[in-house]
Amino acid sequence: MAILLPVLCLALMVLMIAGLWKVFVKAGQPGWACLVPVYNGYIVTVEIAKLPILWFILSFVPIVFLIPPFKVGFAVAAKFGKEGGFGIGLIFLPFIFYPILGFGSATYQGAAAAAATPPAPPAPSAPPAA
8 A cells, every 4th residue: 555655656757747748749849858847847938838938037936936837827728729727727737637738639839830831832933924
């Protein structure tokens, strides 16, 4: 019985890391970046959620640090085409909602998705005048 809690915590950690890795990859970011503690916060806030860097900096300010997770959660949910309720899930139950986002059918709708689509072929030009 004493081994059950550590095994459960390890399983949740692996699930969270795998889900976050998939979210990073879907957003066009390197998956390994989710493993680097402060860098992953920067990537989620500035690169994936497309928020100004101020929101990342505010996450280090005492008392104020309670506000950015809400803004980031809602912004990440919106970038993947999800509603506000999903953003609340990303904030309060990330170990459930990030794997849903990563392994689900949601696609990233930010600038990286636009850059991944090939450009339209050029319009045919008129033949030269003789």
